Amino acid sequence: MHPAPIFLETDQALLLERVGDWPFALVVAVHEGRPRAVHTPVLAGADGSLRFHLAKSNPAARGITESRHALIVFSGPHDYISPDWYGIDNQVPTWNYLSVEAEGPVSLGDHKAAEAFLGDLSGHFERGLAPKPAWTMEKMDRAALDRMIAAIQTFTLTPERFEGITKISQNKPEDVRQRAGQALKAANGDPTLASMMERQT
Numbered sequence: 001m002h003p004a005p006i007f008l009e010t011d012q013a014l015l016l017e018r019v020g021d022w023p024f025a026l027v028v029a030v031h032e033g034r035p036r037a038v039h040t041p042v043l044a045g046a047d048g049s050l051r052f053h054l055a056k057s058n059p060a061a062r063g064i065t066e067s068r069h070a071l072i073v074f075s076g077p078h079d080y081i082s083p084d085w086y087g088i089d090n091q092v093p094t095w096n097y098l099s100v101e102a103e104g105p106v107s108l109g110d111h112k113a114a115e116a117f118l119g120d121l122s123g124h125f126e127r128g129l130a131p132k133p134a135w136t137m138e139k140m141d142r143a144a145l146d147r148m149i150a151a152i153q154t155f156t157l158t159p160e161r162f163e164g165i166t167k168i169s170q171n172k173p174e175d176v177r178q179r180a181g182q183a184l185k186a187a188n189g190d191p192t193l194a195s196m197m198e199r200q201t
Contacts, residue, residue, distance in 0.1 A: 001101060002165050009164040012048065015100050018076055018164065019044040027052060028071040031063030042072060043120060050102055050157040051109075051117055061153050064106050070157055074100040074164075079190040081169065085183035086176050096193050100164040102157060109154035111146075117154045168196045 001008075009015065019025075025042045028035060038060040042052045050072060054061035064070045076098030083091035109117065119137055126134040137145055169177040181197025184190070 001163070002167060004171070006171050007165050007167045009098075009100075009166040012162065015162055015164050016044050016048065018098060018100050019050070019074055019102075022074050022076045024074075025052070026073040026075070027054070027060060027064075028073065029060045029063035029069070030067060031059045034059075036060035036063050041121060041125075042074070043117070043124060048159060048162065050159065051120075051154065052157075053114065053117060053121075053152045053154045056151060056153045064155055065108060065153065068106050068108075069104070070106050070155070072102045072157060074102075076100070077190040077192040079184060079193050081180055081184065085180040086169075086172060087179050088176055094167075094169075096167050096169060096197070098164065098166055098168075098192070100162075102159040102162050104158050104160035104162075106155045106157045109156065111149055114149045114152055114154040115145075118149065166196075168193060 019042065023041050023043065024039060026037055026039055027042075028037050030036065036059045038054060038058055040052045040054060042050050044050055052072070054064075056062075078095060078097035081094045081096050083093055115137070122135060122137070126132075126136075140148075169180055172180070178198050181194045181199075184197065185194035
């Protein structure tokens, strides 16, 4: 996490919205004394729980299974900010970004939970592909599906720490931040960050 308190984001509803917008996350665990990191899509529940899956053979999965604890990092939009864009002297380059971190205990799902998760996961993303007919697990041979499900482990993390970073140059005067946001937009930078920087506070 960025150490500056001005960038800390604790609005739970906003953080869950970010998880929904950028669900492909980095999961971090410890296995055999080493940090292990792996990327995977994550689904957030209305209660704030976070569900994901990993191959059972993955060292990160083994670490989570043993410790029943994990850290999940979601990276949202981000972009380089040139000091020239501020229009004031003695500035340095920086990187603006949105992120979420969730840390806490993890429970393990059984075969039935894994199948339900895969159905929820595919259903969630297939909806965005309409008008294409949605893919469903019913298209799979049952034996083949069961073999694939047996190779994965599903997890549910209940966050004890759920916070993020909103770094959009809000440590600068408003007109300076807005000017930098306009320059970022003109440079075809990330539109989400540019709009947030331009917005009146």
